[in-house]
Amino acid sequence: MGYKHIEVKQVAGFIGAEISGVDLSRPLNDDEVKEIRKALLKWKVVFFRGQNIDHAAQVEFTSRFGEVTFAHPLGEPEPVAGFPQIKPVDRRLYEKQYGFRSGGPWHTDVTAAINPPAASILRAVNVPSFGGDTQWSNLVAAYEGLSAPLRALADTLKAEHRFNGGKASAPQQQVHRAYCCQSTSLNPPSC
Incomplete structure (x- = not known):
């Protein structure tokens, strides 16, 4: 399972790898992209340092890696001017919304959209000297670790994905509805 164009270093037991040997500020060739995709599919979360x-x-x-979607539709602030695909994350807004410095409660990103993105890309611009941890889970490993009867039960279940479960204000609910019925367009339509 070697790589010819990138270096991949596992960082945890079931999830996460650090990729080096590529410069993301320049266009990547097809072989580099193929190997990054391969590492992402295996490790679920990949990190590019420096x-x-x-x-x-x-x-x-x-x-x-595919068609780029509109930025995350929830909360403040709005997407970056000129880059509707990018939503800035500001810890001060989370503190105001949740009362503590966190990314909020456990969640998945944008799974309620009609065409949810295959992945999310986070780019750290201002990194704190400590804290700022983000945690992920590998649901493939969790599923594979279930006993056969629990896996059989899980196979019969269905999930309903919603934005904010009704906690959103009326204007936010309108944005959520628009986002959930959109195609992959970067300009969410009204539904």
Whole structure:
């Protein structure tokens, strides 16, 4: 399972790998993209350290893995001007909304959309000297670790994905409805 164009270093037991040997500020060749995709599918979360990219380079990198969608529709602030695919994350807004410095409660990103993105890309611009941890889970490993009877039960279940479960204000609910019925367009329509 070797890689010829990138270096991949496992960082945890079931999830996460660090990728090096590529410069995300320049266009990647098809072989590099193929190997990054391979690592992402295996490790579910990949990290690129020491990269110096701007919004345009982030969108260019993202576009190598599929159609880039509109930024996350929930909460403040709005997407970056000129880059509707990018939503800034500001810990001060989370503190105001949730009362503590966190990314909020456990969640999945944008699964309620008609065409949810295959992945999310987070780019750290201002990294704190401590804290700021983000945690992920590998649901494939969790499923594979279930006993046969529990796996059989899980196979019969269905999930309903919603934005905010009715806690949103009327204007936010309108944005959520628009986002959930959109195609992959970067300009959410009204439904």
